[in-house]
Amino acid sequence: MSATTHKISMNAVQFKSMAKIIYDRSGIHFPDSKKYIIESRLSHRIVELEMENFDQYISYLTMGPYQTEEFQEMFNRITINETSFFRNDAQLDVFENQVLPGLLEARASTKRLRIWSAACSTGEEPFTLAMLLHRTLGVRLSDWRIEILGTDISEKALTVAQGGKYNSYAVRTTSSMMKSRYFKEDGRDFILDDTIRSMVNFEKHNLKDTLAAKRHGKWDVIFCRNVLIYFDDDMKSSVLGMFDNQLVSDGTLFIGHSERIKSLTDQFTQLQIPQGFCYQKTDHISNLKGS
């Protein structure tokens, strides 16, 4: 039997169990309409493990001796890691030209800036932010202590990020100017410049684990784009509460262009910048208006 072609079907009860296990561990919500994703992506794994059905897999996942490893393996397979360099250029333009200048001015005395790219997938987002900082600061970059951290639940995605080697699909939304400035072409591959690579650190982090986020201290900017769409309202609220704790008082939160958080939090207020999809703490905005 070929492991690549054999599909193991999942019945409604098995789907309910799998969806609950996944939600409890990660906050990722699989509605009935997305059953096919679990089914198609985990069938191969079940065959690899020489199992016959989802019942066996659920037991292995929840009661077997390799639970921790299997949960990781499962998240490597079921997460949607779609991303690209310079994804949503208009929003990045807002970051570079409307948010960053004020931030650099506000941090002129400490010359320290901390940016978290939460749910960064294969690294294109934090590396893009590094390129924008590199371009903006130019020779002044060495005067600054810039920390950019990319985190994701998928170890597999983070391994790609750490490799710094991408295919043409990853740079599909990158201008030729930025491509020639920050990549070296090697056959079909695009090798990222070492300076940009050295500006970003990667670490596994599950957004469900709000306590683990405290370890990294406070951030000046948090990018969390195109992952809230996979969460239900409870999980979104919990993540937003965590961001409220982990963002400095004048910090900025960027979310994906199709994500809406207004009804879920009064801790953040959207900045009236077209295409920005960025938020600051409501207290900070009220203080600015009052002053």
Ligand SMILES: C[S@@+](CC[C@H](N)C(=O)[O-])C[C@H]1O[C@@H](n2cnc3c(N)ncnc32)[C@H](O)[C@@H]1O
């Ligand atoms: C569609 S990608 C978004 C990548 C990038 N932020 C962007 O906008 O291009 C979503 C990422 O969220 C990650 N993810 C899903 N649930 C997560 C969780 N609970 N904690 C951390 N990362 C998670 C997935 O592994 C995936 O890499």
